[in-house]
Amino acid sequence: xxxxxxxxxxxxxxxxxxxxxxxxxxxxxxxxxxxxxxxxxxxxxxxxxxxxxxxxxxxxxxxxxxxxxxxxxxxxxxxxxxxxxxxxxxxxxxxxxxxxxxxxxxxxxxxxxxxxxxxxxxxxxxxxxxxxxxxxxxxxxxxxx
Numbered sequence: 001x002x003x004x005x006x007x008x009x010x011x012x013x014x015x016x017x018x019x020x021x022x023x024x025x026x027x028x029x030x031x032x033x034x035x036x037x038x039x040x041x042x043x044x045x046x047x048x049x050x051x052x053x054x055x056x057x058x059x060x061x062x063x064x065x066x067x068x069x070x071x072x073x074x075x076x077x078x079x080x081x082x083x084x085x086x087x088x089x090x091x092x093x094x095x096x097x098x099x100x101x102x103x104x105x106x107x108x109x110x111x112x113x114x115x116x117x118x119x120x121x122x123x124x125x126x127x128x129x130x131x132x133x134x135x136x137x138x139x140x141x142x143x144x145x
Contacts, residue, residue: 002092002107004127008135010102012142017102018075018095020142024051030138033130035062047072065089086116087123104138106131
């Protein structure tokens, strides 16, 4: 099982939700820690799509997290892996029909290398705290149009 698993029900059609979450450049609109998203690959999401997220990791601190899409099922899910650094999150975002709307589920694992093993513990705790609020922000953004 993943280190962090959170989900939210959204009162929008699955295709609308998928189109929004698959636009990786917009992730900063609903993830509070993201300061900037730089896409390194042009075009729509696919396996091999690369980007860099700049994230707040503490008071006055940011870290750049280069990542790559390693699995992609259009309209249903994608999996990403951070490719460098002492802590390398590996995550999956799923979009599934649920009743008259959509269920979005985020799963995150944190792999620490060297001293990153300690930082991975901190990252897990922070993600467990931030993920519910981020998914609620996603819900609010999509349900309010």
